[in-house]
Amino acid sequence: MILHDYWRSGTSYRTRIALNLKGLDYRQAPIDLRTGAQKSGAYLALNPQGLVPALEVDGQVLTQSPAILEWLEETHPESALLPRDAAGRAVVRAMSALIGCDVHPLNNLRVLKAIKALGADQDASDQWARQWIAEGFAALEALVARHGRGWCYGDQPTLADCYLIPQIYSAKRFNTDLTPYPHLLAIDEKAQAHPAFQAAHPDQQPDAD
Incomplete structure (x- = not known):
């Protein structure tokens, strides 16, 4: 591969x-x-x-x-990164789509460049990103409180955690206040000690600054 x-x-x-x-x-x-x-x-x-x-x-x-x-x-x-039952898989996919469809696309590089091209300065661009991150994280926090037992869903990492951890990394870059999301922060802390997440971290990549 x-x-x-x-x-x-x-x-x-x-x-x-x-x-x-x-x-x-x-x-x-x-x-x-x-x-x-x-x-x-x-x-x-x-x-x-x-x-x-x-x-x-x-x-x-x-x-x-x-x-x-x-x-x-x-x-x-x-x-497995999806639960065995159909209802569980639907919940994990919904959590993943919450980030992958409704949060991440609005604060990726292409969109932020476009916002600046329309006249937004750096502060306005960052505020734009924080707005959508906060909205998405508020919903995800409630879902994790309902379905999580250490991870986003249940007691093992799923696709939802693959989506969440990079979005938390991005949220920190935009100086997003994460204190309203204790369940998400607990998952982030757990991921920092997990070898698979550690090896995937941007700072560990061969092209990192």
Whole structure:
């Protein structure tokens, strides 16, 4: 497996976590988003959307982190990142989508650049990101309080935790007040001591600053 990623990308981060939780070996091929490497001809030949991550495996290229994570779960079922029951899987997928669809896209690099192009300064851009993070985290905090037993759902990491931890990392970059979310902070603390999450952390990547 070859993972084309960027050290500080939240979608890359969540994919690394999932790969590590499943104990899979992969080689990284860093794509520097700051220099526009994602728009090079060579990379666009792999991923026409010009985004990270992309996972090369068995002669095919998988893109979009939700699809990659679902593929990993289907093809490498151990360690499972989804509950065994249909209702539980729906809850975990909803938690994941809460971040992956409603929070993360609104504070990624492309969107923040677009906001600045419309005239927002750095403070306004950061406030925009914090607004959507706070709204999403408030809902997720309630769901984790209802369904979690140490992790987002139950007592083992799931796809929801793969999404949550990179978003907390991003929230800290935007100086988001996280004190209203004690359940999420407890999961973050637990993840900091877990080898799979430690190895996936942006600071541990070969292209990190």
